[in-house]
Amino acid sequence: MxxxxxxxxxxxxxxxxxxxxxxxxxxxxxxxxxxxxxxxxxxxxxxxxxxxxxxxxxxxxxxxxxxxxxxxxxxxxxxxxxxxxxxxxxxxxxxxxxxxEVDERRTVEVIVRQPEGTVDSGWALNEATVERSELLRTLDVAVGVDGRALSSFGCDGIVISTATGSTAHAFSGGGPVVWPDVDALLLVPLAAHALFSRPLVVGPASWFTVEVLERSSAEALVVLDGAHTIVAKRGARIEVRLGSDKVRLARxxxxxxxxxxxxxxxxxxxxxxxxxxxxxx
The missing domain is CATH 3.40.50.10330 (Probable inorganic polyphosphate/atp-NAD kinase; domain 1)
Structure with a gap:
Protein backbone atom coordinates (compact mmCIF):
# COMPACT_ATOMS: atom_id res chain seq x y z
CA MET A 1 0.00 0.00 0.00
CA GLU A 101 10.34 6.93 16.80
CA VAL A 102 6.99 8.30 17.95
CA ASP A 103 6.39 10.22 21.16
CA GLU A 104 2.81 10.50 22.34
CA ARG A 105 1.98 13.85 23.97
CA ARG A 106 -0.95 14.46 26.26
CA THR A 107 -3.59 17.05 25.44
CA VAL A 108 -5.94 19.07 27.61
CA GLU A 109 -9.70 18.63 27.44
CA VAL A 110 -11.70 21.79 28.11
CA ILE A 111 -15.38 22.07 29.06
CA VAL A 112 -17.05 25.47 29.44
CA ARG A 113 -20.37 25.37 31.31
CA GLN A 114 -22.25 28.59 30.62
CA PRO A 115 -24.56 30.08 33.29
CA GLU A 116 -27.69 29.41 31.19
CA GLY A 117 -26.81 25.69 31.03
CA THR A 118 -25.22 25.37 27.58
CA VAL A 119 -21.89 23.55 27.28
CA ASP A 120 -18.97 24.20 24.94
CA SER A 121 -15.89 22.02 24.68
CA GLY A 122 -12.53 21.71 22.95
CA TRP A 123 -9.00 20.44 23.28
CA ALA A 124 -5.43 21.71 23.02
CA LEU A 125 -1.94 20.27 22.77
CA ASN A 126 -0.06 23.12 24.44
CA GLU A 127 -2.48 25.12 26.54
CA ALA A 128 -5.88 26.54 27.28
CA THR A 129 -5.62 30.22 28.16
CA VAL A 130 -8.41 31.99 30.06
CA GLU A 131 -8.12 35.62 28.98
CA ARG A 132 -10.06 38.81 29.71
CA SER A 133 -12.33 39.81 26.85
CA GLU A 134 -11.52 43.52 27.26
CA LEU A 135 -7.92 44.67 27.63
CA LEU A 136 -8.73 47.62 29.91
CA ARG A 137 -10.68 45.51 32.40
CA THR A 138 -9.78 42.91 35.01
CA LEU A 139 -10.86 39.29 34.96
CA ASP A 140 -12.11 38.09 38.36
CA VAL A 141 -11.94 34.34 38.83
CA ALA A 142 -12.13 31.61 41.44
CA VAL A 143 -9.77 28.67 40.97
CA GLY A 144 -10.36 25.16 42.22
CA VAL A 145 -8.52 21.83 42.15
CA ASP A 146 -10.38 18.52 42.00
CA GLY A 147 -13.68 20.25 42.72
CA ARG A 148 -12.38 22.06 45.83
CA ALA A 149 -12.02 25.84 46.08
CA LEU A 150 -8.42 27.08 46.17
CA SER A 151 -8.31 30.87 45.68
CA SER A 152 -10.12 33.78 44.05
CA PHE A 153 -8.45 36.86 42.58
CA GLY A 154 -8.39 39.40 39.80
CA CYS A 155 -5.93 38.87 36.96
CA ASP A 156 -5.12 39.40 33.31
CA GLY A 157 -5.64 35.70 32.65
CA ILE A 158 -4.67 32.12 33.47
CA VAL A 159 -2.69 29.60 31.44
CA ILE A 160 -3.42 25.90 31.95
CA SER A 161 -0.94 23.77 30.04
CA THR A 162 0.36 20.30 29.43
CA ALA A 163 4.00 19.42 30.02
CA THR A 164 4.50 19.94 26.28
CA GLY A 165 3.13 23.47 26.59
CA SER A 166 5.26 24.35 29.60
CA THR A 167 7.91 25.93 27.35
CA ALA A 168 5.35 28.14 25.60
CA HIS A 169 2.89 30.68 27.04
CA ALA A 170 3.09 29.16 30.53
CA PHE A 171 6.86 29.66 30.58
CA SER A 172 6.49 33.29 29.51
CA GLY A 173 4.09 33.76 32.42
CA GLY A 174 6.64 32.51 34.95
CA GLY A 175 5.74 28.83 35.01
CA PRO A 176 8.23 25.97 35.37
CA VAL A 177 9.69 23.95 32.52
CA VAL A 178 8.29 20.43 32.78
CA TRP A 179 9.98 17.57 30.94
CA PRO A 180 7.61 16.23 28.26
CA ASP A 181 7.52 12.71 29.70
CA VAL A 182 6.04 14.01 32.97
CA ASP A 183 2.30 13.36 33.20
CA ALA A 184 1.26 16.70 34.68
CA LEU A 185 -1.10 19.63 34.33
CA LEU A 186 0.09 23.20 35.03
CA LEU A 187 -1.77 26.38 36.03
CA VAL A 188 -0.02 29.75 35.74
CA PRO A 189 -1.85 32.97 36.77
CA LEU A 190 -1.02 36.04 34.67
CA ALA A 191 -0.54 39.35 36.54
CA ALA A 192 -2.73 38.18 39.43
CA HIS A 193 -3.82 40.67 42.10
CA ALA A 194 -3.28 38.22 44.95
CA LEU A 195 -0.79 37.27 47.65
CA PHE A 196 -1.03 33.63 46.59
CA SER A 197 -0.64 33.43 42.84
CA ARG A 198 2.14 30.91 42.31
CA PRO A 199 2.13 28.41 39.45
CA LEU A 200 0.60 25.05 40.33
CA VAL A 201 1.45 21.56 39.08
CA VAL A 202 -0.93 18.63 39.61
CA GLY A 203 -0.90 14.98 38.65
CA PRO A 204 -2.73 13.27 35.77
CA ALA A 205 -5.84 12.39 37.78
CA SER A 206 -6.44 15.97 38.96
CA TRP A 207 -8.22 18.79 37.19
CA PHE A 208 -8.53 22.56 37.42
CA THR A 209 -11.69 24.62 37.58
CA VAL A 210 -11.80 28.32 36.77
CA GLU A 211 -15.05 30.14 37.56
CA VAL A 212 -15.67 33.56 36.02
CA LEU A 213 -17.15 35.53 38.91
CA GLU A 214 -20.29 37.60 38.55
CA ARG A 215 -18.39 40.63 39.84
CA SER A 216 -15.80 40.34 37.06
CA SER A 217 -15.55 43.53 35.02
CA ALA A 218 -14.85 41.45 31.91
CA GLU A 219 -16.09 38.21 30.44
CA ALA A 220 -13.51 35.56 29.62
CA LEU A 221 -12.19 34.11 26.40
CA VAL A 222 -10.95 30.52 26.53
CA VAL A 223 -8.28 30.28 23.83
CA LEU A 224 -7.08 26.82 22.78
CA ASP A 225 -3.53 26.76 21.39
CA GLY A 226 -3.98 30.34 20.25
CA ALA A 227 -6.37 29.27 17.49
CA HIS A 228 -9.84 28.33 18.75
CA THR A 229 -11.80 30.63 21.09
CA ILE A 230 -14.77 29.96 23.38
CA VAL A 231 -16.53 32.84 25.15
CA ALA A 232 -17.05 32.20 28.89
CA LYS A 233 -19.69 34.53 30.30
CA ARG A 234 -19.82 35.84 33.85
CA GLY A 235 -20.94 32.92 35.97
CA ALA A 236 -19.38 30.36 33.61
CA ARG A 237 -17.41 27.40 34.92
CA ILE A 238 -14.35 26.22 32.99
CA GLU A 239 -13.07 22.69 33.62
CA VAL A 240 -9.65 21.62 32.33
CA ARG A 241 -8.16 18.15 32.67
CA LEU A 242 -5.73 15.96 30.77
CA GLY A 243 -7.53 14.45 27.81
CA SER A 244 -7.58 10.92 26.48
CA ASP A 245 -6.55 12.04 22.98
CA LYS A 246 -2.84 12.16 22.28
CA VAL A 247 -0.79 13.89 19.60
CA ARG A 248 1.95 11.77 18.03
CA LEU A 249 5.25 13.53 17.32
CA ALA A 250 7.93 11.87 15.19
CA ARG A 251 11.35 11.83 16.83
Whole structure:
Protein backbone atom coordinates (compact mmCIF):
# COMPACT_ATOMS: atom_id res chain seq x y z
CA MET A 1 0.00 0.00 0.00
CA UNK A 2 1.39 3.39 -1.02
CA UNK A 3 2.01 5.84 1.77
CA UNK A 4 0.34 9.26 1.82
CA UNK A 5 2.10 12.18 3.49
CA UNK A 6 0.42 15.45 4.44
CA UNK A 7 2.60 18.54 3.89
CA UNK A 8 1.75 21.49 6.14
CA UNK A 9 3.51 24.84 5.82
CA UNK A 10 3.18 28.39 7.05
CA UNK A 11 1.41 30.07 4.09
CA UNK A 12 2.70 33.53 5.01
CA UNK A 13 6.42 32.75 4.74
CA UNK A 14 7.93 32.14 1.28
CA UNK A 15 10.76 29.98 2.63
CA UNK A 16 8.30 27.48 4.14
CA UNK A 17 6.41 27.23 0.85
CA UNK A 18 9.69 26.64 -0.99
CA UNK A 19 10.67 23.93 1.50
CA UNK A 20 7.26 22.30 1.10
CA UNK A 21 7.74 22.15 -2.68
CA UNK A 22 11.19 20.61 -2.26
CA UNK A 23 9.64 17.98 0.00
CA UNK A 24 6.80 17.29 -2.44
CA UNK A 25 9.23 16.67 -5.30
CA UNK A 26 11.51 14.51 -3.16
CA UNK A 27 8.62 12.37 -1.92
CA UNK A 28 7.32 11.93 -5.50
CA UNK A 29 10.76 10.75 -6.60
CA UNK A 30 10.47 8.04 -3.95
CA UNK A 31 7.01 7.05 -5.15
CA UNK A 32 5.28 8.50 -2.11
CA UNK A 33 2.04 10.44 -2.55
CA UNK A 34 1.76 13.81 -0.82
CA UNK A 35 -1.08 16.26 -0.25
CA UNK A 36 -1.59 19.68 1.32
CA UNK A 37 -5.08 18.95 2.67
CA UNK A 38 -6.20 15.88 4.56
CA UNK A 39 -9.49 15.47 2.68
CA UNK A 40 -11.17 12.09 3.01
CA UNK A 41 -8.11 10.00 2.27
CA UNK A 42 -5.76 8.15 4.60
CA UNK A 43 -2.86 10.07 6.13
CA UNK A 44 0.17 8.05 7.23
CA UNK A 45 2.29 10.94 8.49
CA UNK A 46 2.70 14.69 8.18
CA UNK A 47 5.76 16.84 7.58
CA UNK A 48 5.42 20.37 8.91
CA UNK A 49 7.41 23.45 7.85
CA UNK A 50 7.13 26.43 10.17
CA UNK A 51 7.24 27.27 13.85
CA UNK A 52 5.25 25.95 16.80
CA UNK A 53 2.10 27.70 15.57
CA UNK A 54 2.22 25.72 12.35
CA UNK A 55 2.83 22.52 14.31
CA UNK A 56 -0.24 23.22 16.46
CA UNK A 57 -2.32 23.82 13.33
CA UNK A 58 -1.06 20.55 11.85
CA UNK A 59 -1.98 18.72 15.05
CA UNK A 60 -5.57 19.85 14.55
CA UNK A 61 -5.54 18.84 10.90
CA UNK A 62 -4.47 15.26 11.64
CA UNK A 63 -6.56 14.94 14.81
CA UNK A 64 -8.17 11.53 14.94
CA UNK A 65 -5.96 9.97 12.25
CA UNK A 66 -3.11 8.75 14.46
CA UNK A 67 -0.63 10.19 11.96
CA UNK A 68 2.69 11.34 13.50
CA UNK A 69 3.97 14.87 12.87
CA UNK A 70 7.57 15.52 11.87
CA UNK A 71 8.40 19.20 12.29
CA UNK A 72 11.07 21.19 10.48
CA UNK A 73 11.56 24.41 12.41
CA UNK A 74 11.49 27.48 10.21
CA UNK A 75 10.27 29.82 12.93
CA UNK A 76 12.01 31.10 16.04
CA UNK A 77 12.27 28.70 19.00
CA UNK A 78 10.32 25.77 17.55
CA UNK A 79 10.18 23.41 20.54
CA UNK A 80 7.77 21.02 18.83
CA UNK A 81 9.96 20.57 15.74
CA UNK A 82 12.65 17.90 15.62
CA UNK A 83 14.70 19.27 12.72
CA UNK A 84 15.97 22.67 11.57
CA UNK A 85 15.53 24.45 8.23
CA UNK A 86 18.70 22.98 6.73
CA UNK A 87 17.34 19.47 7.32
CA UNK A 88 14.59 19.34 4.67
CA UNK A 89 16.21 16.47 2.74
CA UNK A 90 16.90 14.58 5.95
CA UNK A 91 13.25 14.99 7.00
CA UNK A 92 12.05 13.50 3.72
CA UNK A 93 14.50 10.59 4.05
CA UNK A 94 13.32 9.85 7.59
CA UNK A 95 9.67 9.83 6.55
CA UNK A 96 10.35 7.77 3.43
CA UNK A 97 12.27 5.07 5.30
CA UNK A 98 10.27 5.21 8.53
CA UNK A 99 13.44 5.91 10.51
CA UNK A 100 11.82 7.66 13.41
CA GLU A 101 10.34 6.93 16.80
CA VAL A 102 6.99 8.30 17.95
CA ASP A 103 6.39 10.22 21.16
CA GLU A 104 2.81 10.50 22.34
CA ARG A 105 1.98 13.85 23.97
CA ARG A 106 -0.95 14.46 26.26
CA THR A 107 -3.59 17.05 25.44
CA VAL A 108 -5.94 19.07 27.61
CA GLU A 109 -9.70 18.63 27.44
CA VAL A 110 -11.70 21.79 28.11
CA ILE A 111 -15.38 22.07 29.06
CA VAL A 112 -17.05 25.47 29.44
CA ARG A 113 -20.37 25.37 31.31
CA GLN A 114 -22.25 28.59 30.62
CA PRO A 115 -24.56 30.08 33.29
CA GLU A 116 -27.69 29.41 31.19
CA GLY A 117 -26.81 25.69 31.03
CA THR A 118 -25.22 25.37 27.58
CA VAL A 119 -21.89 23.55 27.28
CA ASP A 120 -18.97 24.20 24.94
CA SER A 121 -15.89 22.02 24.68
CA GLY A 122 -12.53 21.71 22.95
CA TRP A 123 -9.00 20.44 23.28
CA ALA A 124 -5.43 21.71 23.02
CA LEU A 125 -1.94 20.27 22.77
CA ASN A 126 -0.06 23.12 24.44
CA GLU A 127 -2.48 25.12 26.54
CA ALA A 128 -5.88 26.54 27.28
CA THR A 129 -5.62 30.22 28.16
CA VAL A 130 -8.41 31.99 30.06
CA GLU A 131 -8.12 35.62 28.98
CA ARG A 132 -10.06 38.81 29.71
CA SER A 133 -12.33 39.81 26.85
CA GLU A 134 -11.52 43.52 27.26
CA LEU A 135 -7.92 44.67 27.63
CA LEU A 136 -8.73 47.62 29.91
CA ARG A 137 -10.68 45.51 32.40
CA THR A 138 -9.78 42.91 35.01
CA LEU A 139 -10.86 39.29 34.96
CA ASP A 140 -12.11 38.09 38.36
CA VAL A 141 -11.94 34.34 38.83
CA ALA A 142 -12.13 31.61 41.44
CA VAL A 143 -9.77 28.67 40.97
CA GLY A 144 -10.36 25.16 42.22
CA VAL A 145 -8.52 21.83 42.15
CA ASP A 146 -10.38 18.52 42.00
CA GLY A 147 -13.68 20.25 42.72
CA ARG A 148 -12.38 22.06 45.83
CA ALA A 149 -12.02 25.84 46.08
CA LEU A 150 -8.42 27.08 46.17
CA SER A 151 -8.31 30.87 45.68
CA SER A 152 -10.12 33.78 44.05
CA PHE A 153 -8.45 36.86 42.58
CA GLY A 154 -8.39 39.40 39.80
CA CYS A 155 -5.93 38.87 36.96
CA ASP A 156 -5.12 39.40 33.31
CA GLY A 157 -5.64 35.70 32.65
CA ILE A 158 -4.67 32.12 33.47
CA VAL A 159 -2.69 29.60 31.44
CA ILE A 160 -3.42 25.90 31.95
CA SER A 161 -0.94 23.77 30.04
CA THR A 162 0.36 20.30 29.43
CA ALA A 163 4.00 19.42 30.02
CA THR A 164 4.50 19.94 26.28
CA GLY A 165 3.13 23.47 26.59
CA SER A 166 5.26 24.35 29.60
CA THR A 167 7.91 25.93 27.35
CA ALA A 168 5.35 28.14 25.60
CA HIS A 169 2.89 30.68 27.04
CA ALA A 170 3.09 29.16 30.53
CA PHE A 171 6.86 29.66 30.58
CA SER A 172 6.49 33.29 29.51
CA GLY A 173 4.09 33.76 32.42
CA GLY A 174 6.64 32.51 34.95
CA GLY A 175 5.74 28.83 35.01
CA PRO A 176 8.23 25.97 35.37
CA VAL A 177 9.69 23.95 32.52
CA VAL A 178 8.29 20.43 32.78
CA TRP A 179 9.98 17.57 30.94
CA PRO A 180 7.61 16.23 28.26
CA ASP A 181 7.52 12.71 29.70
CA VAL A 182 6.04 14.01 32.97
CA ASP A 183 2.30 13.36 33.20
CA ALA A 184 1.26 16.70 34.68
CA LEU A 185 -1.10 19.63 34.33
CA LEU A 186 0.09 23.20 35.03
CA LEU A 187 -1.77 26.38 36.03
CA VAL A 188 -0.02 29.75 35.74
CA PRO A 189 -1.85 32.97 36.77
CA LEU A 190 -1.02 36.04 34.67
CA ALA A 191 -0.54 39.35 36.54
CA ALA A 192 -2.73 38.18 39.43
CA HIS A 193 -3.82 40.67 42.10
CA ALA A 194 -3.28 38.22 44.95
CA LEU A 195 -0.79 37.27 47.65
CA PHE A 196 -1.03 33.63 46.59
CA SER A 197 -0.64 33.43 42.84
CA ARG A 198 2.14 30.91 42.31
CA PRO A 199 2.13 28.41 39.45
CA LEU A 200 0.60 25.05 40.33
CA VAL A 201 1.45 21.56 39.08
CA VAL A 202 -0.93 18.63 39.61
CA GLY A 203 -0.90 14.98 38.65
CA PRO A 204 -2.73 13.27 35.77
CA ALA A 205 -5.84 12.39 37.78
CA SER A 206 -6.44 15.97 38.96
CA TRP A 207 -8.22 18.79 37.19
CA PHE A 208 -8.53 22.56 37.42
CA THR A 209 -11.69 24.62 37.58
CA VAL A 210 -11.80 28.32 36.77
CA GLU A 211 -15.05 30.14 37.56
CA VAL A 212 -15.67 33.56 36.02
CA LEU A 213 -17.15 35.53 38.91
CA GLU A 214 -20.29 37.60 38.55
CA ARG A 215 -18.39 40.63 39.84
CA SER A 216 -15.80 40.34 37.06
CA SER A 217 -15.55 43.53 35.02
CA ALA A 218 -14.85 41.45 31.91
CA GLU A 219 -16.09 38.21 30.44
CA ALA A 220 -13.51 35.56 29.62
CA LEU A 221 -12.19 34.11 26.40
CA VAL A 222 -10.95 30.52 26.53
CA VAL A 223 -8.28 30.28 23.83
CA LEU A 224 -7.08 26.82 22.78
CA ASP A 225 -3.53 26.76 21.39
CA GLY A 226 -3.98 30.34 20.25
CA ALA A 227 -6.37 29.27 17.49
CA HIS A 228 -9.84 28.33 18.75
CA THR A 229 -11.80 30.63 21.09
CA ILE A 230 -14.77 29.96 23.38
CA VAL A 231 -16.53 32.84 25.15
CA ALA A 232 -17.05 32.20 28.89
CA LYS A 233 -19.69 34.53 30.30
CA ARG A 234 -19.82 35.84 33.85
CA GLY A 235 -20.94 32.92 35.97
CA ALA A 236 -19.38 30.36 33.61
CA ARG A 237 -17.41 27.40 34.92
CA ILE A 238 -14.35 26.22 32.99
CA GLU A 239 -13.07 22.69 33.62
CA VAL A 240 -9.65 21.62 32.33
CA ARG A 241 -8.16 18.15 32.67
CA LEU A 242 -5.73 15.96 30.77
CA GLY A 243 -7.53 14.45 27.81
CA SER A 244 -7.58 10.92 26.48
CA ASP A 245 -6.55 12.04 22.98
CA LYS A 246 -2.84 12.16 22.28
CA VAL A 247 -0.79 13.89 19.60
CA ARG A 248 1.95 11.77 18.03
CA LEU A 249 5.25 13.53 17.32
CA ALA A 250 7.93 11.87 15.19
CA ARG A 251 11.35 11.83 16.83
CA UNK A 252 14.49 11.40 14.75
CA UNK A 253 17.08 11.73 17.52
CA UNK A 254 17.70 10.21 20.94
CA UNK A 255 19.13 13.49 22.25
CA UNK A 256 17.75 14.20 25.74
CA UNK A 257 15.31 17.04 26.36
CA UNK A 258 18.01 18.86 28.35
CA UNK A 259 20.05 19.32 25.18
CA UNK A 260 17.03 20.68 23.31
CA UNK A 261 16.31 23.08 26.16
CA UNK A 262 19.87 24.42 26.17
CA UNK A 263 19.96 24.77 22.38
CA UNK A 264 16.52 26.31 21.92
CA UNK A 265 16.88 28.87 24.71
CA UNK A 266 20.59 29.49 24.12
CA UNK A 267 21.37 28.74 27.77
CA UNK A 268 24.85 29.46 29.11
CA UNK A 269 26.46 26.26 30.44
CA UNK A 270 29.94 27.67 31.00
CA UNK A 271 31.47 26.22 34.17
CA UNK A 272 29.61 22.91 33.99
CA UNK A 273 32.10 20.15 34.77
CA UNK A 274 30.00 17.03 34.27
CA UNK A 275 30.18 13.69 36.03
CA UNK A 276 33.42 12.51 34.35
CA UNK A 277 35.38 15.65 35.13
CA UNK A 278 34.04 15.80 38.68
CA UNK A 279 35.26 12.26 39.33
CA UNK A 280 38.67 12.97 37.83
CA UNK A 281 38.11 10.68 34.83
Missing amino acids: NRRILIVSNPFRPETLEAAEVARVALAERGIESCTEKGDGRIDAAIVFGGDGTMLRAAREVHGTGAPLLGVNMGHVGFLAQLEREDVSRAVDKLATGEY TSDAPFTERLVRKFGLDTEGWRGANRASGA
